[in-house]
Amino acid sequence: MTNAPTAYVLLEDGTRFDGDACGADVHATGEVVFTTGMSGYQESVTDPSFAGQLITFSYPHIGNYGISQRAMESERIWARAVIMRAAVNREDAPEAERGWLDWLLDCGVPAISGVDTRALVRHIREAGAMRGGIFPARVSEGEARELIAAEPPMVGADFAKVVTPDAAHTVGFGGDVRIAAIDTGIKGSIVRHLTERGAEVTLHPCTVTAEELLATDAHAFFLANGPGDPAALDYIVDNVRQLIGKRPVWGICLGHQLLCRAVGLETAKLPFGHRGGNHPVKDLRTGRIEITSQNHGFAVKAPDGGLRIEADEPVRWETDFGAAALTHVNLYDRTVEGLQLLDVNSATVQYHPEAGPGPNDALYQFDRFLDAVRSA
Numbered sequence: 001m002t003n004a005p006t007a008y009v010l011l012e013d014g015t016r017f018d019g020d021a022c023g024a025d026v027h028a029t030g031e032v033v034f035t036t037g038m039s040g041y042q043e044s045v046t047d048p049s050f051a052g053q054l055i056t057f058s059y060p061h062i063g064n065y066g067i068s069q070r071a072m073e074s075e076r077i078w079a080r081a082v083i084m085r086a087a088v089n090r091e092d093a094p095e096a097e098r099g100w101l102d103w104l105l106d107c108g109v110p111a112i113s114g115v116d117t118r119a120l121v122r123h124i125r126e127a128g129a130m131r132g133g134i135f136p137a138r139v140s141e142g143e144a145r146e147l148i149a150a151e152p153p154m155v156g157a158d159f160a161k162v163v164t165p166d167a168a169h170t171v172g173f174g175g176d177v178r179i180a181a182i183d184t185g186i187k188g189s190i191v192r193h194l195t196e197r198g199a200e201v202t203l204h205p206c207t208v209t210a211e212e213l214l215a216t217d218a219h220a221f222f223l224a225n226g227p228g229d230p231a232a233l234d235y236i237v238d239n240v241r242q243l244i245g246k247r248p249v250w251g252i253c254l255g256h257q258l259l260c261r262a263v264g265l266e267t268a269k270l271p272f273g274h275r276g277g278n279h280p281v282k283d284l285r286t287g288r289i290e291i292t293s294q295n296h297g298f299a300v301k302a303p304d305g306g307l308r309i310e311a312d313e314p315v316r317w318e319t320d321f322g323a324a325a326l327t328h329v330n331l332y333d334r335t336v337e338g339l340q341l342l343d344v345n346s347a348t349v350q351y352h353p354e355a356g357p358g359p360n361d362a363l364y365q366f367d368r369f370l371d372a373v374r375s376a
């Protein structure tokens, strides 16, 4: 920040960070979260799982390689605002006539640069992700506090209905494996990794019923990533219960949380979530550690109600659908990262094997799922 601040971040606990307004000249409120991804800013803001949230980038220099069509994870920006240390427009980037900040402006998304994001991230790590907003300097702090207080909390929020498509549509026509996905805000890279491996994917609105899905000729069901609180989505969980055991079911992130809820486990909010491309996850069956892409604020609890898994070998849990193996654990905070049902064909991961953005260590998950469907 060089001159007088032209915008500020305010958190619901009163903590304030000044900076320079960039992007659209409007305020935004929502849950303030941070991601440690060092690149992939465009993928992050277009990931529907960020609906309702303001993204703080802990990496200090954002925008330096411009924007491009192939970095879109959906058709629009879903994050409500972007908080940065140093924002770069880079309008001369290849393929783009408009730079990162021009694009945020074109999309009506406010952003702030010059923020002490290190202090902001450390504060969120201590105090937890919370509601907040970014405001042009002309908005008084009193007014800002009222706007933040009017924002519904993330706990209990159904954002799936906000991001889901109005009607079903199919991608990858003619693939040998037909997948019916419940589209709670699916990322484009998940669809791409499925279709590149020969799948035909039909994306259904999240209000689709189990009867409708079972009436399709899909070989398997996929539960997508998505925003909001998994505990607010009973109507999807009820449908998932009716799908398990009928055909293979695979889920990623929100889909993992919904499948776990469907078999009788519960979810809880993490203090500040996992967002970034550097999360070590251990496959308890092989001992192999994957560096994974993550973006979630909630996690699945163990049957004893705890969030931490101390065991370092595969753990067996009894669920409403028979035995399950806890397959993956996060090595930062030992939270649940993957589950496999042992009596029926179903598995899930909390992290993002599709990356978009992030490392590709876990891409094998797509092969494993499609192999399981093809051999079913």
Ligand SMILES: NC(=O)CC[C@H](N)C(=O)O
Pocket (backbone or CB within 6 Å): 049, 224, 225, 226, 227, 228, 229, 230, 252, 253, 254, 255, 295, 296, 297, 298, 299
């Ligand atoms: N990326 C996702 O699917 C996020 C899942 C869920 N909204 C969470 O925050 O935990």
